[in-house]
Amino acid sequence: MQVERVSESITKWLKDYAQNAGMKGYVVGISGGIDSAVTSTLCAATGLDTLCVEMPIHQHLDHVTRAQEHIKSLKARFNNVSDVRSDLTPVFDTFIKTMPDADPSPLKELTEGNTRARLRMTTLYYHGGMNSLLVAGTGNKVEDFGVGFYTKYGDGGVDVSPIADLLKSEVYKLGKYLSVQQSILKAAPSDGLYGAEKTDEEQIGATYDELEWAMEEIEKGKTAESFVGREKEVMHIYLSYNSRNQHKMNPIPLWEFPGNLR
Known part of the structure; x- marks a missing residue:
């Protein structure tokens, strides 16, 4: 893969799309993983407003630390990047309390995980609407078109998908080229939808x-x-x-x- 040309092509595509849509830039949910790191860096490279959003829900400390490190690095590199933290733990807990009681089970765990993703989608669109920004998706080709490893109307609810035609290995190559931090490049992929660290490999x-x-x-x-x-x-x-x-x-x-x- 010609990483430099791919990076330039995606960046131009993102910039042209936002400008043609009459929007100021992009909002990206930052999870501490490679996909959101690469997506947010590409958005930042457009020179348009890029809002990085943290949305913890009983989040694992490793995810939080990596996300904050990435945002700090991105803000140091690009003056068009800003960030906001929307703590959704109280929202999630309140929502679950209003639902019928259910015994612990794989189905309950999956449903609650998908609920987290959908709360985050709503949050991104709120920030996007308030700031005239488009929601940039972070799904890669394996997740989006191979195994469908995402939440419908959760992380699948986006305006644009800049890395959805890149295999996971290609996302990592692009991440190295874009100088994504080593802690993210080395971290085991995880969707971050559960309180404890559960990797994608363990789930799939x-x-x-x-x-x-x-x-x-x-x-x-x-x-x-x-x-x-x-x-x-x-x-x-x-x-x-x-x-x-x-x-x-x-x-x-x-x-x-x-x-x-x-």
């Missing part, structure tokens, strides 16, 4: 390198039955996520009015 059951491999093999026309051992297992993991998350990747189903019923 495969690494991003493995998922990228599976995507490439499927594009070549291979199936899970073409492999054995761990490779076959990874293919099954990828295909399972891809199949059940098609509702995230495809347009909302629309019932079409039959002409003979009008």
